[in-house]
Amino acid sequence: MSILFYTAVGLLSATFGSLVGLGGGIIIVPALVYLGPYFVGESISVATAVGTSLAVLIFTALSSTLTFVKQKRVDFKSGWLYFLTCGPGAMLGSYVTQFVDASSFQLSFGIFMLLMAILLILRDAMKPINIQWSIKRTYTDGQGQTFQYGYSVLPALCIGLAVGFISGLFGIGGGSLFVPAMVLLFRYPPHVATATSMFVILLSSILGSLTHLGLGEVNLWMVAGLAPTAIVGGWLGALIASRLSSRKLMWVLRITFILVAIKMIWEGLTSP
Structure with missing residues (x-):
């Protein structure tokens, strides 16, 4: 029974997580905490679920990143820039996990996610942010549509730090912040935002997992x-994402963020 449980959770979380650039921890963590006693035969603490989820994200992100690289959708230059602060942030978040009041943070983070979802829904009706970023990029998707986007070093470093901290704290990969920030603030096309997010998640999850492992919060048998x-x-997930148009992928992102927001708000309100 436990083998079937691991198979289903691993496949579902990774497919969905890499499709939208979230990483899959939003499925693994609650599955281990709430369903673990029934299918694994033991209670799993939140800290262990987070640490184990972050370790599994290494494999998910590696697989999807390699696929995205073949599709030439990863912006490595900006990805390495985000990682400069995202990596240390992930280690700090992983360390803080043992002290934080998770319920209150989940509530506030869920509200934030809901706001991000609303912004993504209203994105087409919103006027583009009139900021001339110092670094400019262009990308042409499979349908021949060309996108222009850009970023600056300091805002990118700040976003990387915030994303890394939340990634290590909750084992969710951090794409729930990365993707909307890339799309709304820097105007990344959804495909590039998703692919680059998974690349940064790969790097930061390695550092975050090492911190959780040092704290004894990674169950290696579950990871296996x-x-x-x-x-x-x-x-x-990366293959499915390549078959979707930018418009369709954007709607997948919007629906995903609404579901994640509802989940985190509910857990924040109902957790003791």
Whole structure:
């Protein structure tokens, strides 16, 4: 029964997570905490679920990133820039996990996610942010549509720090902040935002996992059970994303953020 549980959770979380650039922790963490006692036969603490989820994200992000690289959708220059602060932020967030009041943070983070979802929904009706970023990029998707986007060093470093901290704190990968920030603030096309987000998640999850491992908050047996199908799911999610148009992928992102927001607000209100 536990093998089937790991197979289903690993495949579902990785496929969905890599499709929208979130990483899959939003599925793994609650699955281990709430369903673990029934399918694994033991209670799993939130800290262990977060640490284990972050370790599995390494395999998910590696698989999807390799697929995105073949599709030439990863912006490595901006990805490495985000990682400069995202990596240390992930380690700090991982360390703070043992002290934080998770319920209050989930509530506030859920409200923030809901606001991000609303902004994404209103994005087409909103006037573009009139900021001339110092670094400019262009990208042409599979349908021949060309996008222009850009960023500056200091805002990118600040976003990387915030995303890394939240990634390590909750094991969710950080794409829930990265993707809307890239799309709304820097005007990344959704495909590039998703792919670059997964690349940064790969790097930051390694550092965050090492911190959780040092604190004894990673169950290696669970990682071994989840990793094989997470690798398959990472590849599958990236493949599905490549078949979607930018407009369709944007709607997947919007719906995803609404669902994540509802989940985190509910947990924040109902947790003791």
